[in-house]
Amino acid sequence: MRTVLVAFLILSGLISSADAGACDTVVADDTYQIVDSGSYCLAADRGIPLSIVGGDVELDCQGHAIADDSGTQFAGVYIDSAADVTVRNCQINNFQIGIYLRSGDHSQLVNNTISKSRIAAISVYARDSKLIGNRIINYDNPYAAWQENIQLYLADRAVVMNNVIAGSHGSSVVGLLLDGSADVQVVGNQFLDFTASEPYRNVAVEVRHSQRPKFIHNTMMMRTTDAQGLIGITPDVEATCIANLAIGVLHSGFGDCLVAERNTEAP
Numbered sequence: 001m002r003t004v005l006v007a008f009l010i011l012s013g014l015i016s017s018a019d020a021g022a023c024d025t026v027v028a029d030d031t032y033q034i035v036d037s038g039s040y041c042l043a044a045d046r047g048i049p050l051s052i053v054g055g056d057v058e059l060d061c062q063g064h065a066i067a068d069d070s071g072t073q074f075a076g077v078y079i080d081s082a083a084d085v086t087v088r089n090c091q092i093n094n095f096q097i098g099i100y101l102r103s104g105d106h107s108q109l110v111n112n113t114i115s116k117s118r119i120a121a122i123s124v125y126a127r128d129s130k131l132i133g134n135r136i137i138n139y140d141n142p143y144a145a146w147q148e149n150i151q152l153y154l155a156d157r158a159v160v161m162n163n164v165i166a167g168s169h170g171s172s173v174v175g176l177l178l179d180g181s182a183d184v185q186v187v188g189n190q191f192l193d194f195t196a197s198e199p200y201r202n203v204a205v206e207v208r209h210s211q212r213p214k215f216i217h218n219t220m221m222m223r224t225t226d227a228q229g230l231i232g233i234t235p236d237v238e239a240t241c242i243a244n245l246a247i248g249v250l251h252s253g254f255g256d257c258l259v260a261e262r263n264t265e266a267p
Contacts, residue, residue, distance in 0.1 A: 023060055034059065042066075042090075049095065051078040052085050055104075061090035061112075068094045071118070075100040079107060083126075087112065097123050098136075109134060116141045121165075123151040130159045139167035139193075148174040148206075155181040166192040172201035175220075178210040186213060191220045199226055204249070207232035207239070214240040215257070221247040229253045 023041035027034070032048055034040055037056035042064040049066060052059065059077070066076045076092035079085050081103040088110040092098040098114035098121045101107055108130040114121040114137075121136040136149050149165045152158050158181060165175045175191040178184055186205065196202035204220040207213060207230065220229045229246045230253030233239050241257035247266045254263035 023058075027059075049073055049076050049078065051075075051080060052082050052087075052104075053080050055083045055085065057082065057084075058086040058088070059090070060088050063089055063091065065091040065093060067092075071095075071116075076114075078102070079104040079126075083107065086110065091115075097121070099123070101126050101129060105129070108132065113137065117147070117149075120147065120151045121149045123153075124155045124158065125153045127154070127156045128158070129155060130161070131163060132159070132161045134163045136163070136165045137167055138169065141167075141169070147172070148177045150176045151179070152177065152181045152184060152210075153179050156183055158184045160184065160186045160189060162188045164190045164192065166190070167194075169195040171197045173203065174201075174206045175204045177206050177208070178213055179208040180210060181213075182211045184210065184213045185216070186218060187216045189218045191218070192222075194222055194227065195224060202227040203231055204228065204246075205230045205253075207237060210237070212238045212240075214242075215244055215254075216240075216242045218244045219247075220245070220249055220252070222249055224248075226250050230256065233257055 023039040025040045026043045027040050034052045035054045037054055039058045041060040041062050045065040071094050073095055075097045076095045077087055077099045079101045083105045085104050085107040090112045092114045094116045096118045098117050101124045104126045106128045111133045113135045147168055147170045173194045173196040191204040194202050202224050227249045228251050229249045233253050233256035239257040240259040241254045241263055243262045245264045246252035252265050254260050
């Protein structure tokens, strides 16, 4: 089943990225920084990470990979103090963090595939960002001792939609972390097949100091007996949970939400 799942995720990524449009500038193999606004794309795989420090930039990898053979570099794509940035259709492999979005409000990460991250696949310190249709696959990751797949810090009004996080393992595994991020919408995501060696640290979503999150139509499916769905939900958080599904989860956390409707739990 695991092989079928991984094959499906990879195939869906290739299909989605095949319809890539033209761009203004093809990024040269030795370019490491994008400064000017505009539309950029990759024409081949590359082993050099990219940083984006100018606003109003679109980077379309067109299905090409950004990979770190050494496994020592910090981020595959590093967006620093640049607003209105879009990164799409990238395959990012073997970095400490796949995509690091710092102070880049109103940015979008769309249809990227990230694997073998050491710390996090996506780390966001920006408001009004959108993470849509990304795939995080860590079945064959030999490095992740402790991992939060998607981190949202001070990321008010973020939208996390239709992402797949599968196969993460380590001493502690969290699919999505909300920390100091208010009014986040988490919709239609799949948290699949996590394995944590520490008891009760196999977690789909962890909420810290984050008010009024909305969880709608998400799926959490785990194999371990101590897996948890949502943690950190207290009445003062004022969370909304509607039409979510938890399979093989010890405690879904849906019932802790202030608004809890049509959620389903199955052994």
